[in-house]
Amino acid sequence: MALHEKNLPFDSKLVNLIKTEQYQSWFLYLNPRGEVPVLQDTGKIIPDSGRIIDYLEDNFSNGDTPRLIPMDQGSDVRQRVVHFRQVLQKVPEGMLTTGAMLNQHLLQDPKIPFIKPVRKALAEAEKNAGMQLRKIAEKNPDAREVLLKKAEDREEKYKKMSVEKNFREVLEQVHVILDEVEAELAKHTGDKEDWWLCSIRFTIADVELAVLLMRISQLGLEHIFWSGGKRPFIEKYYEKVKLRDSFKKTAPGTIMLLKTIFMAQAPIVVGVVATLALVVGGIVIAKK
Numbered sequence: 001m002a003l004h005e006k007n008l009p010f011d012s013k014l015v016n017l018i019k020t021e022q023y024q025s026w027f028l029y030l031n032p033r034g035e036v037p038v039l040q041d042t043g044k045i046i047p048d049s050g051r052i053i054d055y056l057e058d059n060f061s062n063g064d065t066p067r068l069i070p071m072d073q074g075s076d077v078r079q080r081v082v083h084f085r086q087v088l089q090k091v092p093e094g095m096l097t098t099g100a101m102l103n104q105h106l107l108q109d110p111k112i113p114f115i116k117p118v119r120k121a122l123a124e125a126e127k128n129a130g131m132q133l134r135k136i137a138e139k140n141p142d143a144r145e146v147l148l149k150k151a152e153d154r155e156e157k158y159k160k161m162s163v164e165k166n167f168r169e170v171l172e173q174v175h176v177i178l179d180e181v182e183a184e185l186a187k188h189t190g191d192k193e194d195w196w197l198c199s200i201r202f203t204i205a206d207v208e209l210a211v212l213l214m215r216i217s218q219l220g221l222e223h224i225f226w227s228g229g230k231r232p233f234i235e236k237y238y239e240k241v242k243l244r245d246s247f248k249k250t251a252p253g254t255i256m257l258l259k260t261i262f263m264a265q266a267p268i269v270v271g272v273v274a275t276l277a278l279v280v281g282g283i284v285i286a287k288k
Contacts, residue, residue: 001207002053004246006065018121023136023147032143034150050089053204068204080198081205084184088208091177092170093215098126098157099167100219106167107220112252114218130155171224174216178225178234181209185233197237202244210241214251 003010015021015036022034030038031047038045039052046055053068061067069081100107100114101123110119125132133151137144160166181197188195196206213234216225226234241247 001211001246001250002056002068002204004249005068005202005207006056006060008056008060008065018118018125020125020132020136023133023140025140028140028143032146034143034147053207057204066201068202068207070199070201070203073199073201077199081203084181084197084205085208087177087180088205088212091174091212093212095157095161095167095170096174096221097215097219099161099170100221101126102158102161103164103167106164106224108223110220111218114220126154126158126161129158171221174225178231182231182233185237188233202246206241209237210244210247211250213238213241214247218252 015027017036021027022031022036027038028034030040030045033047035047037049037052038047039055040046041055041059044055046052057067057069069085070077100110101119104119104123114122130151133147133154137147137151140147161170184197192200194200196202197209198205216222217238225231226238242251
């Protein structure tokens with residue numbers, strides 16, 4: 001989303017997390033921790049979303065590539081942007097996603113890419129993650145120590161997030177952060193009616209917030225966090241941000257849906273046809 005906001009051309013490669021492609025030797029060469037995303041810019045390799053965006057800000061912020069941390073709107077705006085970026089980065093998004101896969105009875109209307117066969121595959125992948133990582137570690141001696149530590153972490157996360165009480169504690173952490181966001185958005189009245197989170201401009205804080213809200217919506221957790229009048233300003237913000245070009249280009253669509261189905265190795269007849277109604281030509285898709 002940041003790349004689109006900065007009008008930077010780039011090529012993307014989809015890494016199949018369900019099939020643990022992030023632990024194949026070609027990807028471990030890029031990031032020994034086996035984590036996405038990774039940015040490769042000529043000879044430079046930059047892992048982690050935060051570091052990637054900092055790199056883009058430091059190296060591509062002139063002319064047609066606008067800054068996502070404004071430097072010309074005064075220190076108050078800049079400090080507010082940095083503050084909310086840091087606040088939103090505290091969201092345990094990995095735990096949120098894993099917990100949702102392991103407590104699916106709490107979800108309502110999950111969306112692309114978390115359709116039923118994908119949720120089933122991800123839940124199974126979480127269950128077996130530790131064992132798979134230990135096998136992969138033995139085949140990759142250079143990354144063995146990192147992968148064994150990651151295996152321990154994944155096993156602990158699975159054990160913790162399998163318990164609904166623990167998942168609800170994660171939800172509560174998100175509630176606290178979104179309360180602060182809601183309070184900030186509520187201040188945008190009068191001449192600030194058209195503001196984004198921190199400014200009239202779309203900033204890195206908005207990228208962080210938009211991606212978080214997208215994930216919450218995809219998982220089917222909107223009813224817990226904002227719909228039905230729970231947080232009306234966040235609900236209004238999300239409807240607004242969904243209209244932004246960078247969001248439309250980032251949010252998964254029909255092609256991503258089909259890719260995730262095949263990634264999940266759902267049987268063509270039993271999985272795909274039972275889950276989707278496809279009218280090829282359009283393609284018109286109706287979720288069951």
